[in-house]
Amino acid sequence: MNTPEQDIRWICTVCGWIYDEDEGDPDSGLAPGTRFEDIPEDWYCPLCGVTKADFMPLHEYAAQRAAQTDAPRPRAARGGVGGPDAVVIVGAGIAGWTVAEELRARDPDRPITLISNDEAAAYTKPGLSMAIGQGRAPADLIEQSGPAKAAELGITLQANTAVISLNTDGKRLLTTRGPVHYGDLVLALGARQRFRAFDGDAVGRITRLNHLAAYRRLRERLDGDSRHVTLIGAGLIGVELAEDLTAGGHRVTVLDLSERMLDRLAPAPLGSELGEHLAAKGVDFRPHSSLARLDHHADGRLKVTLTNGGELVTDEVISAMGLVPNTDLARRAGLVTNRGIVASLETMQASDNHVYAVGDCAEIQSRSYFFIEPIRRMAQTAAAHLAGELLPFEHRPAAIRVKTPSLPVMLCPPDRSQADLGRWVSQRVADGQRADFVSRGTLAGYALAGKAVSEHESLYRDVNRRTGR
Amino acid sequence: MNLATHDPVAARPTAAPPDVPAFLKTDATPDLDTVIRRALKPKVIAIDHGEYPADVLHEIGAAGAYRHHLASQNPAGLDIAAAIDDMDRISAECMSTGFMTWCQDAVAWYVENSDNQHLKDTVLPKLASGELLGGTALSNPMKYFAGIEDILLHADETADGFIVNGQLPWISNLGESHVFGSIFRVEGDNPRDVMALVHTDTPGFEFRQLVKFCGMEGTGTYALFFKDVFIPHNQIIADPVGPFLNRIKAGFVLLQAGMATGVIEGCIRLCEDVEPRLGHVNCYLDDRPDELREALEDTRALVRELARDVCNPDPAYFRQVLELRLAGSELALRAANSAMLHTGANGYLVDAPAQRKLREAYFVAIVTPAIKHLRKEIEALID
Numbered sequence: 001m002n003t004p005e006q007d008i009r010w011i012c013t014v015c016g017w018i019y020d021e022d023e024g025d026p027d028s029g030l031a032p033g034t035r036f037e038d039i040p041e042d043w044y045c046p047l048c049g050v051t052k053a054d055f056m057p058l059h060e061y062a063a064q065r066a067a068q069t070d071a072p073r074p075r076a077a078r079g080g081v082g083g084p085d086a087v088v089i090v091g092a093g094i095a096g097w098t099v100a101e102e103l104r105a106r107d108p109d110r111p112i113t114l115i116s117n118d119e120a121a122a123y124t125k126p127g128l129s130m131a132i133g134q135g136r137a138p139a140d141l142i143e144q145s146g147p148a149k150a151a152e153l154g155i156t157l158q159a160n161t162a163v164i165s166l167n168t169d170g171k172r173l174l175t176t177r178g179p180v181h182y183g184d185l186v187l188a189l190g191a192r193q194r195f196r197a198f199d200g201d202a203v204g205r206i207t208r209l210n211h212l213a214a215y216r217r218l219r220e221r222l223d224g225d226s227r228h229v230t231l232i233g234a235g236l237i238g239v240e241l242a243e244d245l246t247a248g249g250h251r252v253t254v255l256d257l258s259e260r261m262l263d264r265l266a267p268a269p270l271g272s273e274l275g276e277h278l279a280a281k282g283v284d285f286r287p288h289s290s291l292a293r294l295d296h297h298a299d300g301r302l303k304v305t306l307t308n309g310g311e312l313v314t315d316e317v318i319s320a321m322g323l324v325p326n327t328d329l330a331r332r333a334g335l336v337t338n339r340g341i342v343a344s345l346e347t348m349q350a351s352d353n354h355v356y357a358v359g360d361c362a363e364i365q366s367r368s369y370f371f372i373e374p375i376r377r378m379a380q381t382a383a384a385h386l387a388g389e390l391l392p393f394e395h396r397p398a399a400i401r402v403k404t405p406s407l408p409v410m411l412c413p414p415d416r417s418q419a420d421l422g423r424w425v426s427q428r429v430a431d432g433q434r435a436d437f438v439s440r441g442t443l444a445g446y447a448l449a450g451k452a453v454s455e456h457e458s459l460y461r462d463v464n465r466r467t468g469r
Numbered sequence: 470m471n472l473a474t475h476d477p478v479a480a481r482p483t484a485a486p487p488d489v490p491a492f493l494k495t496d497a498t499p500d501l502d503t504v505i506r507r508a509l510k511p512k513v514i515a516i517d518h519g520e521y522p523a524d525v526l527h528e529i530g531a532a533g534a535y536r537h538h539l540a541s542q543n544p545a546g547l548d549i550a551a552a553i554d555d556m557d558r559i560s561a562e563c564m565s566t567g568f569m570t571w572c573q574d575a576v577a578w579y580v581e582n583s584d585n586q587h588l589k590d591t592v593l594p595k596l597a598s599g600e601l602l603g604g605t606a607l608s609n610p611m612k613y614f615a616g617i618e619d620i621l622l623h624a625d626e627t628a629d630g631f632i633v634n635g636q637l638p639w640i641s642n643l644g645e646s647h648v649f650g651s652i653f654r655v656e657g658d659n660p661r662d663v664m665a666l667v668h669t670d671t672p673g674f675e676f677r678q679l680v681k682f683c684g685m686e687g688t689g690t691y692a693l694f695f696k697d698v699f700i701p702h703n704q705i706i707a708d709p710v711g712p713f714l715n716r717i718k719a720g721f722v723l724l725q726a727g728m729a730t731g732v733i734e735g736c737i738r739l740c741e742d743v744e745p746r747l748g749h750v751n752c753y754l755d756d757r758p759d760e761l762r763e764a765l766e767d768t769r770a771l772v773r774e775l776a777r778d779v780c781n782p783d784p785a786y787f788r789q790v791l792e793l794r795l796a797g798s799e800l801a802l803r804a805a806n807s808a809m810l811h812t813g814a815n816g817y818l819v820d821a822p823a824q825r826k827l828r829e830a831y832f833v834a835i836v837t838p839a840i841k842h843l844r845k846e847i848e849a850l851i852d
Contacts, residue, residue, distance in 0.1 A: 011745075011746070015815070016743060016746045016747070016815060017815065018742060020510070022506045022507070022510045022511065023510050023511055024511065026511075032507075032510070032511030033507070033511075047815065047818075058742070058745070061745050061746075062744070062745035064745075065745040065746065065748070066745070117847075117851060118851055160844075160848075162788075162792040162795075162796075162847065164771060164789065164792045164793055164796055165767045165768075165770065165771045167763075167767055170763060170767075172763065172767070174764055174767040174768060174771070174796060175796065176792050176795045176796045176799060176847075177799055178764065178796075178799060178800060178803060179760065179763065179764040179767070192785060192852065193852070195782075195783040195784070195785065197782045197783075201709070201711045201712055203715075204715070204784075207852070208784075208852035209852065210852055211851050211852060213848065213851050214851060214852040217849075328785075328789070332771070332774050
């Protein structure tokens, strides 16, 4: 130890017992604070019985021994978790598992460890907002268990383990099960529902649905009963859950600060029509409102107070206000983060060469993608680079199928570079509606509802060709 | 304060071992490291066996260790990281005392965050300085709120306060004229949970030592018995307690990190101490001191990061605090195991430092929130 205490500690060179002047040796009559030089000559080591002559200052002893020591023994490989040659993937969503699959396909030998803070079951998240209508229990959504998938891929799985710190200089992680070293690191941390600090004594009852575990808990409370559910937010997840919960026999109220549903993604007429279809199913939409406070009510129910002063009594409150990339780990490690973890288009590397960011948590040229298709391609780009190849990621228009069976909707919103430079042009077509987003005379996006969704494929090719970068 | 005054004229050479080492004699209030070396280190085994170190605890307070996290009492304002760092340094020598430091910090944290100006004016300065010592009886309520146990204290409301009945096992840092924070369930027309500051000399209140622990006996740990104990309104910390707990819980748990990092530090030092003599064979062991030190420094860095954000109400933040606490427990167990293996037979002696660290590490892992409790809470917070 390199502190001034070196001078007050003496080691018995025979047995290793250490005399600490602060502590003395009370059993032998040496009070705390007795300097070694003041110890009587007839004193002896309390452990092995030798006299003062066999003691020396600890730091001198250490220096002497260090000079005699052979080269250090190489570290034993301990277990199979991580290691200096390993690719360590953090996160077991579609991004994390796809990197594992794509890397294993390209490199059969590279040690891969996947660390997940949940059970690491393989499932696709969009299934969470369709399961009730499809009559599927949460367990039915699992395509493969984590251990089975890990065994199939020949990778090490560390499940139910949170990664809490990243040290890029030391190429190591700290987890709730101890430190893990990596050769290369893939951050597939996902995104979470935006948090807002509402008032009230029941705010802890707000559900944020981003993991199967949270969904399972919700279903345990809902199934077999008819409940009232309040959804905060009428975006994609809000409208899909509203329809699915209604299909399950639950009553649903949807709150949104906007005038209509899907306001940030779709043109006004489409949002209005979707609203009418959901209203016909019994969905109670409250525009220009959000949650102000949430309090406990009688019989385990909850009292919602709205921003516009209204009140309602409900059983469950689900937050669907929008996704925020999980960047805390990267930001604390000093990686460049913006809204997401900034990653390279060519390789998906973050601002450290041995760290990759993939999926919802990543940001490529100021763009985040919260959809399966681009996430798979990000995973391929990262896996290719880890295997010594180059497969740059391509920005493509997002094609979003909104899972609202009462009104089929396909959305292809304009890229952010064009969103402010054009406008929606809506038209009614047979049994549906179509809106084109026109920017400088070019088709830059579209929205389809009803039977018009059949036009999706040809329109998508068109937009992709015109806006391909 | 019990320091001998240094007087160069009267100073005389002495052949007998001095009570206080000359190099530690000073007029000034000693800093924490000096208190640890002069007052705490010589006492650690006695504390382990049952001596409650009231003098040491008062001196630790005088050195400023109990006020860093109290914005109203600390000249530098709110500094959770400094409070944890002090607890870390204390725990490296003696985690019993580090734990009592946490108890003291916790009860002061409750008062600091309450709306009770009477307690803030009368009790808080004394808790911050260490003049008044106290503890926290929140183990049972925390487990009650986590659905692990039933609540053990019940109260009836009166016009001017509450009448509390029930018993609590194992509350620490108590003695005559101590205080502690306590939560009870109020029955009647308006059922709710209420938190109050209780004085140990209140009529109807009794504390008894019923059991003997395998270490840490000197932590002033007792079973508490409430028989019609009257709690006046001016002792109430929070009513109802729910929103208050949400406000204080991250700080409450985060502060405990100093116990874990201190024990880990102590274990690493034991491994390092034997390195010159045994390094040639200890290199066959896992969890070598340099590896443990890397993990410890990562833990401490995360403590400092999370400490800057202790009022963050996002459940995702609280989950990170729980994860840090869990990692601290797991790492303390590994470090203590490593200290035992590195020190070998010398560490297997009764009262050997490695023995003490082993028992201390298990305490870190078992004290509320225990590892199992943390895993349950963390799982529930995965959304």
